[in-house]
Amino acid sequence: MNKNRPDLVITSARVLDPATGTDAVLDVAVTGGVISGVGHSGGPGGSQAIDRAAAGDVIDLSGRWLMPGMIDTHVHVGGDLDGVTNPGIGLRNVVEAGATTVVDLGGRMERIVAGIREHGAGANVAGLGMMKPGVTLPDDDPSPDTVRSVLDAALASGQIGLKMWGGYYPFSMDVTADIIAACNERQAYVAFHVGTKSSGSRLDGLREVPALLGADGRVHVAHINAYCRGSILSPAQETAEALEILDWLRGRVVSEVHLARPNFTRGECDEDGNVRMDVARNCLRLRGYETTREGMRRAISDGYGSAVRQTPAGLSLVTGEDGVKIFNDADSLIGMSFPVNRADTAFQLTAAKRGDGSFIVDAIASDAGVLPRNVNIEQAMNMVRFGGLTPLEMAEKLSFNPARMIGLEKKGRISPGMDADLTVIDPEQGRAVMSLVAGRVVMLEGRAVGGATAGKGKLLVTSAGESAAAGYGLPYEMVDLSRSLLYTG
Numbered sequence: 001m002n003k004n005r006p007d008l009v010i011t012s013a014r015v016l017d018p019a020t021g022t023d024a025v026l027d028v029a030v031t032g033g034v035i036s037g038v039g040h041s042g043g044p045g046g047s048q049a050i051d052r053a054a055a056g057d058v059i060d061l062s063g064r065w066l067m068p069g070m071i072d073t074h075v076h077v078g079g080d081l082d083g084v085t086n087p088g089i090g091l092r093n094v095v096e097a098g099a100t101t102v103v104d105l106g107g108r109m110e111r112i113v114a115g116i117r118e119h120g121a122g123a124n125v126a127g128l129g130m131m132k133p134g135v136t137l138p139d140d141d142p143s144p145d146t147v148r149s150v151l152d153a154a155l156a157s158g159q160i161g162l163k164m165w166g167g168y169y170p171f172s173m174d175v176t177a178d179i180i181a182a183c184n185e186r187q188a189y190v191a192f193h194v195g196t197k198s199s200g201s202r203l204d205g206l207r208e209v210p211a212l213l214g215a216d217g218r219v220h221v222a223h224i225n226a227y228c229r230g231s232i233l234s235p236a237q238e239t240a241e242a243l244e245i246l247d248w249l250r251g252r253v254v255s256e257v258h259l260a261r262p263n264f265t266r267g268e269c270d271e272d273g274n275v276r277m278d279v280a281r282n283c284l285r286l287r288g289y290e291t292t293r294e295g296m297r298r299a300i301s302d303g304y305g306s307a308v309r310q311t312p313a314g315l316s317l318v319t320g321e322d323g324v325k326i327f328n329d330a331d332s333l334i335g336m337s338f339p340v341n342r343a344d345t346a347f348q349l350t351a352a353k354r355g356d357g358s359f360i361v362d363a364i365a366s367d368a369g370v371l372p373r374n375v376n377i378e379q380a381m382n383m384v385r386f387g388g389l390t391p392l393e394m395a396e397k398l399s400f401n402p403a404r405m406i407g408l409e410k411k412g413r414i415s416p417g418m419d420a421d422l423t424v425i426d427p428e429q430g431r432a433v434m435s436l437v438a439g440r441v442v443m444l445e446g447r448a449v450g451g452a453t454a455g456k457g458k459l460l461v462t463s464a465g466e467s468a469a470a471g472y473g474l475p476y477e478m479v480d481l482s483r484s485l486l487y488t489g
């Protein structure tokens, strides 16, 4: 390909490339889906100049910021959520929020495939298998052999590893440690919403991680902010201790924080009218409600809890008497949301650095996707405005570090040879206004537009999932998790 004749030249953008520390107004040339040049604006001839006149297409991004495409390492696009039937909502939501690559933290491959086929909006998607007793596991006490066969089946289906939901389906310490060890043996990805049968989805769950890892275990610890809601100590004390634990586990743990106020959980109650899920019980206790069906109804009626309802446009949160009706009609089997995540701890966890300047929590992720809180960029921009992050640091936490977490060496950077996955931010509006995947526009002004032109999306799979991916008839790309920060850190 003639690199002097790019398919596309993006001109006059403020380019944010954390890998090289570049923060300057530059042009970016794209050829064959790959970045073919980054340089100062100009005509032919100059050594650093990008030749705009020769380009197939030119997009003028004066006044806009251009960062490597947002990589959201914690979304839900392939899971079963009570009351949600459309598997494509999440895929559209993530693209409309500016993401170009996402990791589905625990779901079903067939739902991801169906979602991409029917409603794919052009994002790259990696999935983790869910460890759910009665669904992907016979029970909550699987043998080492069972764990390994579930992992192998997940990898063979095209997922890149496993996710444990300690806050919903906790295992014993031994089983939890074994699941991590099994994933580590195969250098598969492994993500952990903390909590075991001897702790909870709280700081006490995070405190167990060093013991679960032993000498050299590796794990992705999900949404650190969810363990700093003030369930055990004060939120400030929990945040300080969480940062201390993560700093101590440097090189063995990767982690993310989300910046949204609402959480998401399940309303499910048992035959005796007790709320089943640890996360939901914690939410009720935080405001003094009983952890029962009646306590849940009161919390919704008072406007604290919301039921999640699917609408054609996506999901919405319904509180008050309408919410109680949804909860009753679904016989408690409904997604629920509580405004329990704290801005102060999220800010602190996002900004905290070690003495050498590296971030203690690697990434900002949404824990959204299908859930209506895909606010990474808006909230990160709020932090930039407040002075909590520089624009380059924002790009580091939204793209460069996430790319390293999954070992995507051609993403998360804006330099020649890298994939032309790019996210454009309007600093006035404080949100993403355009995204490109492999040089094709997939989002414009908050609307997913890529399905028809740029393809519906690509699967990211390990070598064990290659034949499954080929069988799905979708584009796919191999990831090498031995290059993941999980294993190189």
Ligand SMILES: [Zn+2]
Pocket: 074, 075, 076, 105, 222, 367
């Ligand atoms: Zn999650």
